Amino acid sequence: MPTTPAPEPAEPAEPAPAAEPRVPGRSRARGEQTRQLILDTALRLFRERGFAETTMRAIAKEAGVAVGNAYYYFDSKEHLIQGFYDRNQAAHAAAAAPLLASEKDFAARLRGVLHAGIDVNAPYHAFAATFFKSAAEPTSPLSPFSAESSPAREAAIAIFRDVVEGSSVKVDPELRRELPELLWLGWMGVVLFWVYDRSPGQRRTRRLIDGAVPLVDRLVHLSRLRVLRPALRQVLSLLELVKAD
DSSP states (O other), rough: OOOOOOOOOOOOSSOOOOOOOTTTTOOHHHHHHHHHHHHHHHEEEEEEHHHOOOOOOHHHEEEEHHHHHHHHHHHSSSHHHHHHHHHHHHHHHHHHHHHHOOOOOHHHHHHHHHHHHHHGGGGHHHHHHHHHHHHHHTTTTSSSSSSSHHHHHHHHHHHHHHHHHHHHHOHHHHHHHHHHHHHHHHHHHHHHHHHHHOSGHHHHHHHHHHHHHHHHHHHHHTTTOGHHHHHHHHHHHHHHHOOOO
């Protein structure tokens, strides 16, 4: 399924309404329904008003819940975005599941997963550039590389791990271990291109996917050639160096 904004405007210092009491045995279904309502409302307001201009108070008002309830489920706007990330990855996995269950060809699996990610993100394209200004800030908790985003990031990498492990492709063992994360990094590049793609239906992004996948497929197949193994080791060593603290 992916932009430093001005800080969120300070809200009045009045005490927030009390959150719903945490009653033992409270229906999980009802709690999840309220949580999803707040998240859906927040995403709509982000699209309509922009991320920086939307406050937690405005979200609570539109959702018809007390401000305290909004904070009960989400500590901040950033946590709302993390909720969106989690939902987005679940939707991406679900959209890709039928193809991954039936297709064994690596290129077809990768192409299908990338297009499924664009499909899932399509409703959010209108405000994606504004949001990306926040996500692109290295210190932002909204960054896909932040510690706060690690659950969604791992879920995304798991999709690409499924692409590799469920395929019939023969891959160098060392590359196989790192390939899902490399594919995810490539996906981040596609998302960045998509964010700024103003072509109708973002068809330029679709063409990018269709053109890049055969190249990736060829490189993966070539990775087993003995003559290329020294270069492959260098690439993997560089990846480990970049990942090191």
